[in-house]
Amino acid sequence: MAEVGTLTRADIADRIHSEVGLSRADSAGMVERVLAHMCEALAKGENVKISGFGTFVLRDKGERVGRNPKTGVEVPIAPRRVLTFRASTMLRDRIARAG
Structure with missing residues (x-):
């Protein structure tokens, strides 16, 4: 099995730069704007759904x-809001085929 790496913002920006042809700065700016928009939506309590990829659910x-x-001592855990990710069926199928 291949070594597992980590996909970073820079990797995504480089891919946009090479495949779409935007400048490196514009590509990085686009990635930052998309992530900022997602963060704002989540902070407002909205779920974020990316068709064919998955849904970020609060x-x-x-x-x-x-x-x-x-x-072994019992400790109260305060109520909190958590973020979960549910992969789409398409993404799950793609991962299963790759493995």
Whole structure:
């Protein structure tokens, strides 16, 4: 199996630069604007759906009791909002075929 790397903002910008032909600065700016728009939407409590890729979903988790694994002492865990990602069926299929 090939070594696993990490896809970065710079990698995405380079790909846009090479495939679309925008300048490097414009490509990087486009990536930043798209990510900023997604962050703003999520901060407002909106889910972000990218067709064929997946959905970033905000969930409110209620207060619950957790346990310290070392001591076994019960500790209350405060309610919080968490971000989850649900891959689309198309993305899941593509990953399964690649593996």
